[in-house]
Amino acid sequence: MPDAGVLAYAFSTAGSLDPGTKLLDVGLHEHTPLQARAELLQDPMHMSVAIHELTHFVSLENTLGHVMSFLAMRTKDIAREIERKAASGEQVDAAWVLLYARRHREYQLMLEMWRPMLEGLAVYAQLHEPDPEGDALIEPVNLLLHFSSFISLVGIDPVKSGPKTASGLSDFYASACRAIVAGPALKHGETPLSLSFEFVDPEGLRPYFIGHAYIRALQHSLAAKAPVYESSERFFNLVIRILRSSTREMLADVSSWGQTKVATRIYSWVDIVREAPATRVQALIEQPDSIDVLHFLETGNVRVGYDSCALAATQTVRQIAPRLWEDFESALAERDLPGAGTPAERAARLAGAWIAGTMSLNLSTNGVASIAGWIPAGFAPLHAVAIRIDDAVWWAAMSDADLTRLGIESKGLPELEPARLLDPGDLAATPLQLVIDCSVAYAPAGPDDPVPAESGTVSPKLWFRLRNPGVPDFGLTLTIAPAISGVAGIYLRAPNNDEQQLLQFRVTADMRYELRDAPTSEMLAQMLEANDQQPLAEILREHIEEESLATARVISDAERRALAAVLGREPIDGDLDLLDQGIGVLPDAPIFGDLITAAYSKFIRIPPEAAASVRVLNQLAIEKIGKPLFEIDARNVVRYQGIWGEPP
Amino acid sequence: MSRIPDIDSHFLEPLESAMLSLETDTVPLVIFDGAKSRRFVDQVSEALHTSVVYSSQKDFEAQFKSSLKGEGTLLVLIDQPLAGKTLQIVNGYLAAHDVLGKDNSQLTALGLPVPSDGHRAILVTEKALFARHESGVQRHLADLARVIGVAGG
Numbered sequence: 001m002p003d004a005g006v007l008a009y010a011f012s013t014a015g016s017l018d019p020g021t022k023l024l025d026v027g028l029h030e031h032t033p034l035q036a037r038a039e040l041l042q043d044p045m046h047m048s049v050a051i052h053e054l055t056h057f058v059s060l061e062n063t064l065g066h067v068m069s070f071l072a073m074r075t076k077d078i079a080r081e082i083e084r085k086a087a088s089g090e091q092v093d094a095a096w097v098l099l100y101a102r103r104h105r106e107y108q109l110m111l112e113m114w115r116p117m118l119e120g121l122a123v124y125a126q127l128h129e130p131d132p133e134g135d136a137l138i139e140p141v142n143l144l145l146h147f148s149s150f151i152s153l154v155g156i157d158p159v160k161s162g163p164k165t166a167s168g169l170s171d172f173y174a175s176a177c178r179a180i181v182a183g184p185a186l187k188h189g190e191t192p193l194s195l196s197f198e199f200v201d202p203e204g205l206r207p208y209f210i211g212h213a214y215i216r217a218l219q220h221s222l223a224a225k226a227p228v229y230e231s232s233e234r235f236f237n238l239v240i241r242i243l244r245s246s247t248r249e250m251l252a253d254v255s256s257w258g259q260t261k262v263a264t265r266i267y268s269w270v271d272i273v274r275e276a277p278a279t280r281v282q283a284l285i286e287q288p289d290s291i292d293v294l295h296f297l298e299t300g301n302v303r304v305g306y307d308s309c310a311l312a313a314t315q316t317v318r319q320i321a322p323r324l325w326e327d328f329e330s331a332l333a334e335r336d337l338p339g340a341g342t343p344a345e346r347a348a349r350l351a352g353a354w355i356a357g358t359m360s361l362n363l364s365t366n367g368v369a370s371i372a373g374w375i376p377a378g379f380a381p382l383h384a385v386a387i388r389i390d391d392a393v394w395w396a397a398m399s400d401a402d403l404t405r406l407g408i409e410s411k412g413l414p415e416l417e418p419a420r421l422l423d424p425g426d427l428a429a430t431p432l433q434l435v436i437d438c439s440v441a442y443a444p445a446g447p448d449d450p451v452p453a454e455s456g457t458v459s460p461k462l463w464f465r466l467r468n469p470g471v472p473d474f475g476l477t478l479t480i481a482p483a484i485s486g487v488a489g490i491y492l493r494a495p496n497n498d499e500q501q502l503l504q505f506r507v508t509a510d511m512r513y514e515l516r517d518a519p520t521s522e523m524l525a526q527m528l529e530a531n532d533q534q535p536l537a538e539i540l541r542e543h544i545e546e547e548s549l550a551t552a553r554v555i556s557d558a559e560r561r562a563l564a565a566v567l568g569r570e571p572i573d574g575d576l577d578l579l580d581q582g583i584g585v586l587p588d589a590p591i592f593g594d595l596i597t598a599a600y601s602k603f604i605r606i607p608p609e610a611a612a613s614v615r616v617l618n619q620l621a622i623e624k625i626g627k628p629l630f631e632i633d634a635r636n637v638v639r640y641q642g643i644w645g646e647p648p
Numbered sequence: 649m650s651r652i653p654d655i656d657s658h659f660l661e662p663l664e665s666a667m668l669s670l671e672t673d674t675v676p677l678v679i680f681d682g683a684k685s686r687r688f689v690d691q692v693s694e695a696l697h698t699s700v701v702y703s704s705q706k707d708f709e710a711q712f713k714s715s716l717k718g719e720g721t722l723l724v725l726i727d728q729p730l731a732g733k734t735l736q737i738v739n740g741y742l743a744a745h746d747v748l749g750k751d752n753s754q755l756t757a758l759g760l761p762v763p764s765d766g767h768r769a770i771l772v773t774e775k776a777l778f779a780r781h782e783s784g785v786q787r788h789l790a791d792l793a794r795v796i797g798v799a800g801g
C-alpha cells in the first residue's frame with residue numbers, strides 16, 4: 001500500500017496519486033499509450049480507478065495543489081539532504097531535522113484535513129449518474145478523452161481520420177459512461193463499491209464515506225436552489241471551480257494547516273449554500289470562472305479568486321506560506337548553484353518550474369516503442385523516424401543530435417520511402433527498442449497570456465518521452481504536431497521554443513520521481529541511528545509521535561465537521577457511530593444491499609412489497625439519524641440518498 | 649504571519665471567565681445553549697494556540713497523556729457523555745486541579761503522568777449533551793470545574 005502521504009485508492013491497491021509530486025499510479029506502468037487506452041476501454045474497473053485518480057489531479061490544479069506540492073518539495077528535499085549527510089557519515093545539523101519534522105507535520109496535517117473532501121469528490125466522479133445527452137463533461141473524463149482522441153489519431157492520414165476520430169472520442173466516452181454507471185456495482189473483492197463505503201467496511205473507507213456524503217449534501221443543497229446543479233457534470237465542475245476560485249482564501253491567514261478554523265472553512269460549504277439566497281446560487285452559472293464562488297455566495301460581492309498565470313500562482317504560494325518560502329530562499333542562498341539572480345529570484349524561478357511541472361500527469365510509462373526505420377529529412381530539416389507501437393506506426397521528427405542522444409545509429413536503420421509517411425503499411429520493427437511515456441498536462445498560462453474568462457482550464461496537451469534504456473539520463477520530449485496535408489498524418493516532434501513548457505518535463509520530471517521516493521521519517525531516523533547520531537534519531541522519533549497525535553486530531557476534526565454539514569447539526573453521541581459503521585448503524589440496512597446498489601445514483605421503480613419494506617426502513621432511519629435513507633414516491637420509484645438527504 | 653484572531657463580542661465575557669479560571673488553575677467547563685460552540689472553539693483555539701481533542705476520539709487517552717507532559721492548553725470537546733476510562737481521566741484531571749487540594753493520585757492510578765505546572769485544559773460541551781450525563785456525574789463535574797454558560801449568539 002502507498003504510504004499515508006498519498007491519496008490512495010483504498011478499495012484496492014489499484015491506484016494512487018501523490019499530491020506532492022502529482023505522480024499517478026493507475027497500473028499503466030509498462031504500457032504503451034495505445035495499450036493504456038485499450039486497457040481503459042476494455043476494463044470498467046480500470047476506467048473507474050483512473051477517473052478516481054484523475055479527479056485528484058484535477059482537484060489539485062489550484063492554490064491548494066500548488067501549496068501542497070511546494071510544501072512536499074521542500075520537505076522531501078530536506079529529507080534527501082539529511083539522507084545524503086547521514087549516508088556519507090557527516091554530522092547532520094539538528095536544525096535540519098527539526099525543520100524537516102515541522103514541514104512534514106504541516107504537509108500531513110494539510111493532507112488529512114482535505115482528505116475527506118478530495119476522496120469524496122473522487123468517489124462521486126466514479127459513481128454519479130452521467131448525462132450523455134448533456135453538454136458538459138466532468139474534467140477527469142475530459143482529460144481522458146483528450147488522451148484517447150489524440151492517441152487514436154497519431155500517424156493517421158487526415159483524409160482517413162474520420163472513423164478514428166469517432167472511435168477515439170465516442171467509443172471512449174461511451175466506455176467511460178458505462179464505467180460510471182456501473183460504478184456502484186463494481187466489485188472490490190466480494191463487495192460492490194457502493195456498499196463498501198456506505199457500510200465503512202473496511203475501516204479505511206471512513207474518509208470516502210463521510211467525504212462522499214458531504215459532496216452529495218453539497219449537491220443536494222445547490223440543486224434545491226438552482227436545478228441546473230442536478231446535472232452531475234455541472235455540479236462536479238462547480239466543485240472544481242470552487243477549489244480553483246476559493247482555496248486561496250481558505251488557506252490564507254492560518255498559522256497551521258491543522259487549525260480547527262481550517263476544517264470549518266473546508267466543511268462549511270454546505271452551510272454557506274443553505275444560507276445563501278437562491279438568486280446567488282442561480283447566478284453562478286453565468287459568472288466568469290475566476291470569481292470566488294464561496295465569497296460570492298456568502299456576501300453577494302464579486303471578487304476574483306485566482307489568477308491563472310504561472311507567475312501569479314507562484315506569488316500566491318509565497319503569500320500563503322511565507323515562512324516556508326523564506327527557508328526555501330535561505331536554503332538556496334546557502335547552495336552554490338549555477339545561474340544568475342538573487343536568492344529571491346531563484347526561488348521564484350524554481351518554485352514556478354516545480355508548480356508548472358506538477359501540472360502534468362503521467363498516464364502510461366515504459367511502453368515498448370520499436371524503431372522501424374527512418375526517412376532522412378522527412379520532416380525537413382528534421383528526420384522522420386518511424387516508431388512501431390503495438391500495431392501502429394507513429395512518426396517522430398528528430399534531429400541528428402536527438403538521434404545521437406537517444407543512442408540511435410541512423411546508418412543502421414532501414415531507409416523508407418517518403419510515401420510511407422502517409423501510408424506506413426505494416427512496417428516491421430527493428431531490434432532497436434526504446435520506451436515511451438505519455439503524460440497529459442495543463443499548460444500554465446504565461447504572464448502575457450489572456451486569462452481564460454469562461455473556464456479556468458485550458459485544453460490539456462499530450463506529452464511523450466522517448467528513452468533508450470541503454471542510455472540513462474536522457475529522454476526526448478515530444479508533443480503532438482498537426483498533420484501536413486498530403487505529406488503526413490499527425491506526428492510527434494519536440495516543442496518549438498517553449499521553454500516554460502519544456503521545464504515541465506526536462507527539469508522536473510526526474511525530480512518528481514526522486515522526491516516521491518524520498519526516505520520516510522522512520523527511514524531517516526534509522527539512518528541517523530546507523531550513523532551514530534542517536535540523539536537526533538530520538539528527537540525525530542519524538543516528532544513522529546507528536547505528528548501522529550496531531551494527525552489523529554485533525555482527522556477527527558475534519559470527519560466531524562463533514563458529518564456536521566451532512567446532518568445539519570453538531571454530531572454528538574450516537575451520531576458519531578455513523579463514522580464507524582456508516583449506515584450499518586441501522587441493523588436492517590444490510591438487507592437492502594442490492595437495492596442500495598441498484599438505486600445508488602438513479603431512480604428505479606420497485607414492487608409494492610419492496611416499497612413497503614423501504615418505508616419501514618426509512619422510518620427506522622428517521623428515528624436513528626433524523627432522515628430517510630431512500631427517496632420514494634407514491635409510484636414506488638426510489639433512489640438511495642444515504643445520510644445526505646434532507647430531513648422529512 | 650497569522651494576525652490576532654477576532655473574537656465575537658458575545659464570546660468575550662465567557663472567554664474572560666475562562667481565562668480567569670485558567671489563571672487560578674481551575675478547569676473551566678464551558679456549556680453552550682443555543683450559541684455556536686464551533687465558532688467559539690475556532691476563535692479560542694486560535695487565540696490561545698490550543699490543541700483540540702474530542703472526548704469521543706478513540707485515542708483520547710493517548711492524546712490526553714501526551715498533552716499532560718507539555719505546558720500548553722488542551723481544549724476538550726465533550727461530544728459524547730463521559731463514561732468509562734474517558735470519565736476517569738477527566739475526573740482525575742479535575743482532582744489534580746481541585747482548589748481545595750490537588751490530588752494527582754487518580755491520574756497516577758490510570759497510568760497518566762502528573763500534569764506539568766503550566767498545563768491547562770478547557771472543557772467544552774453542549775447543554776443537551778451535558779444533560780445526558782447521570783446526575784451524579786453532572787454534579788461532580790460542576791463541583792470540580794468552573795461552569796461557564798454561553799447562551800444565544
